[in-house]
Amino acid sequence: MTSPVRVIVVGAGCRGQIYARFAVIHPERMQVVGVADPRKFACTELRLRHDILDENIFEDWHRVTEREKFADAVLICTPDRLHKEPAVAFAMKGYHILLEKPMATTAEDCMAIVEACKQSGVMLSVGHVLRYDPLIHQIKELIDAGVIGDLVHIQHLEPVGFYHFAHSFVRGNWRNESESSCSLLAKSCHDIDLIHHWAGLRRCIKVSSFGSLSHFRKESKPAGAGDRCLDCSIEKDCPYSACKIYLDRVKQGNTGWLVSIICENSHPDIESVTEVLRTGPYGRCVYECDNDVCSNQVVNLEFEGGVTAAFTMVAFTEKVCHRKTTIYGSKGELSYDGDEIRVFDFLTHGATKYTPPADAHRHFGMTGHGGADYHLMEAFISAVANNDPSLIRSGPEETLVSHLLVFEAEHSRRESRVVHLENF
Structure with a gap:
């Protein structure tokens, strides 16, 4: 293709906005031509940044699929439980798909997405x-090159971060499994996917898991603790205080990740963040939320x-998502x-x-991960x-298998058995 790849952003939250920035860095390679999101503020942000035509702004993604195909690809960044329906619908319309992880929240939905894309x-x-x-990526190359000999054991840690877990999995969107x-x-389908990837073509034959909240x-x-941090008499002694996690950041001039997440309808400032903490879910005491997801979990695979x-x-860490890995081989050890x-x-x-390469962290607003x-x-x-799917490292079949391993690990944890x- 000599012209830019045209994309539609479905779900203009944090991930949708980050992926769309590629068009700002490389306008000659990618153009954002449409956006679908029920939040007017989110749509307006993308419309202004990418000069999207008014006729291509949608509150409901269903209306996009009712139109004649007007882009090459779609970036689906809707909430986790709302992945399957748009993914299948856009696949059937002939759009190439970048789908935010996880693929879907059930094995059946994951398989339906893969089948629709194949068809x-x-x-x-x-x-x-x-x-x-x-x-x-270099870890995989070193394993495949045999620098540590035959692969024997993989030990992998994801330290979520104490305030990140409180933000996302106690107060935030991923706090309650039913939602x-x-x-x-x-959080960790990334990590099970990496382990499966590093293991190569070997089939997983057993999985066990333990964990709890x-x-x-x-x-x-x-x-003496209150139900909201703004009204709590012992807030200053709590490491999970919403005032520390959000308000202190704004006071220091940091209005990026975390603060920007909780202000969905405006740019964050002291007033808007204070109002969100006074009335919204992110101002709640971490001991008075409707959270039920595991804060620590182990998964063993053979x-x-x-x-x-x-x-x-594990949630309770200083580092935030700063993963650590040790891989043991017959001729060496990789850490x-x-x-x-x-x-x-x-x-x-x-x-x-x-x-890492000298420019690995210098991508103009796309430095995440x-x-x-x-x-x-x-x-x-x-x-x-280039119509070349081999350039995609996280394609449908292998990603489906790693997701199925996650579901089997959860079966093990819930049923207290080796699967x-x-x-x-």
């Missing part, structure tokens, strides 16, 4: 942005050939601390370090422009 012959890229992180999904799917419960509420993996997700890779060779006793947001979009737009995957 329609459209490309599907799922927003597993970590696949596109330059260093994490969103389990935290393993919403810790601390963020009514019985943990300190004596793959063909005896390869094992152990994953840990990743979120900043660099270190490979120790058992034969020479020497260690080799790998660091170590620059991986940019690389995800670069791959998807290149795939559409055997003979026919997986």
